[in-house]
Amino acid sequence: MINYSKQSIDKQDINQVIKILKSDYLTTGPIVPKFEKKICKITKSKFSVSVNSGTSALHISCMALGLKKNDIVWTSPNSFVASANCALYCGAKVDFVDIGEDLNIDINLLEAKLRIAKKKKKLPKILIPVHFSGQSCDMKKIKKLSLVYNFRIIEDASHALGGKYFNQPVGNCKYSDITVFSTHPVKIITTIEGGIATTNNPNLYMKLLALRNHGILRKKYTKNSLKKVRSHFDQILLGYNYRMSDVQAGLGISQLKKIKRFVSLRQHIRKIYDQKLKFEEISIPKLNQNVFSTYHLYVIRVKNNKRDKLLKVLKKNKIFSTIHYIPIHYHPYYQKLGFNKGDFPQVEKYYQECISLPIYPALKKSEIYFTIKTIKNFLIKNK
Numbered sequence: 001m002i003n004y005s006k007q008s009i010d011k012q013d014i015n016q017v018i019k020i021l022k023s024d025y026l027t028t029g030p031i032v033p034k035f036e037k038k039i040c041k042i043t044k045s046k047f048s049v050s051v052n053s054g055t056s057a058l059h060i061s062c063m064a065l066g067l068k069k070n071d072i073v074w075t076s077p078n079s080f081v082a083s084a085n086c087a088l089y090c091g092a093k094v095d096f097v098d099i100g101e102d103l104n105i106d107i108n109l110l111e112a113k114l115r116i117a118k119k120k121k122k123l124p125k126i127l128i129p130v131h132f133s134g135q136s137c138d139m140k141k142i143k144k145l146s147l148v149y150n151f152r153i154i155e156d157a158s159h160a161l162g163g164k165y166f167n168q169p170v171g172n173c174k175y176s177d178i179t180v181f182s183t184h185p186v187k188i189i190t191t192i193e194g195g196i197a198t199t200n201n202p203n204l205y206m207k208l209l210a211l212r213n214h215g216i217l218r219k220k221y222t223k224n225s226l227k228k229v230r231s232h233f234d235q236i237l238l239g240y241n242y243r244m245s246d247v248q249a250g251l252g253i254s255q256l257k258k259i260k261r262f263v264s265l266r267q268h269i270r271k272i273y274d275q276k277l278k279f280e281e282i283s284i285p286k287l288n289q290n291v292f293s294t295y296h297l298y299v300i301r302v303k304n305n306k307r308d309k310l311l312k313v314l315k316k317n318k319i320f321s322t323i324h325y326i327p328i329h330y331h332p333y334y335q336k337l338g339f340n341k342g343d344f345p346q347v348e349k350y351y352q353e354c355i356s357l358p359i360y361p362a363l364k365k366s367e368i369y370f371t372i373k374t375i376k377n378f379l380i381k382n383k
């Protein structure tokens with residue numbers, strides 16, 4: 001069986017998990033802050049807060065930025081539902097910005113939509129750009145627009161841990177308030193379930209810390225820094241139990257040691273696909289300049305209404321490719337909120353054509369070439 005993505009767990013990972021299982025603290029121990037320090041180091045961010053899922057990280061990021069009932073959040077329709085659901089959790093309204101050629105939010109459409117929204121006094125409070133497949137959005141342009149139209153930015157970098165933008169790590173928050181990662185098993189590294197929020201803003205850090213732990217702050221906030229105060233356990237906000245356990249954080253530390261290799265193995269696979277999938281009816285991913293993608297996904301577009309047929313043939317050959325994503329506004333829940341088919345034509349066209357091919361560090365050479373051969377044979381048979 002060949003999946004579209006899969007975790008890579010080795011002996012080191014297993015030993016690390018066993019070690020923590022035998023230690024004094026399974027949760028709220030010393031390993032979680034250790035993991036967070038390592039995340040800060042590789043993302044070049046000042047602060048990081050680990051939680052029990054990427055979705056939780058998105059939720060508390062919206063809360064930390066003060067998202068309230070009837071506020072507006074914009075995100076990409078080409079994402080997992082969590083990118084939009086996080087706004088609904090806060091009682092806010094969601095809208096989408098259609099995608100461009102790179103499958104991320106189209107900056108020109110964003111600008112046009114902002115101009116109209118300003119006139120109608122319906123500007124978003126938060127924009128959540130999604131770095132689809134691990135390719136960073138054009139954050140410089142997004143940041144510029146945020147200064148003109150006064151919105152905050154949460155990067156949904158669930159696909160992009162280990163990625164770069166202008167040679168700097170995604171997650172450094174140079175162009176955003178908060179960056180969110182997921183460490184679900186299909187993502188770049190895994191903590192089984194898990195998520196991380198990074199920020200450079202001490203005030204947001206304090207809020208994120210409190211929100212993941214019932215709203216209780218174990219650290220005292222002083223002007224611009226956080227001091228550990230052991231006796232300080234006041235609940236200051238209404239938060240949740242979104243904590244990551246020490247066992248998971250330990251797995252995360254072990255996985256982080258391999259992140260460079262994981263990403264370069266993904267890059268290696270995408271190079272083979274790029275070279276071998278040169279067919280008229282297939283288009284391969286377009287890479288933006290100044291971006292180093294993690295290739296969490298390798299998405300091809302299949303022309304002439306042949307996508308569903310190809311998916312079936314792949315499945316028959318036990319290659320479980322899939323589609324990323326059903327546009328968020330297509331889901332029945334979102335249709336009930338008032339969205340319609342036809343609202344975002346670019347993502348809808350893309351959705352008819354896309355297939356995510358298998359790509360993950362443990363994918364064998366024979367499996368890569370088998371996938372390519374299966375596609376090639378399909379195209380010859382279905383001319």
Ligand SMILES: *Cc1c(COP(=O)(O)O)cnc(C)c1O
Pocket residue numbers: 053054055056079080082083130156158159182183184193194195
């Ligand atoms: C995986 C993912 C999430 C949610 O992460 P979980 O850890 O599964 O909660 C959010 N956004 C995107 C784009 C994702 O791919």
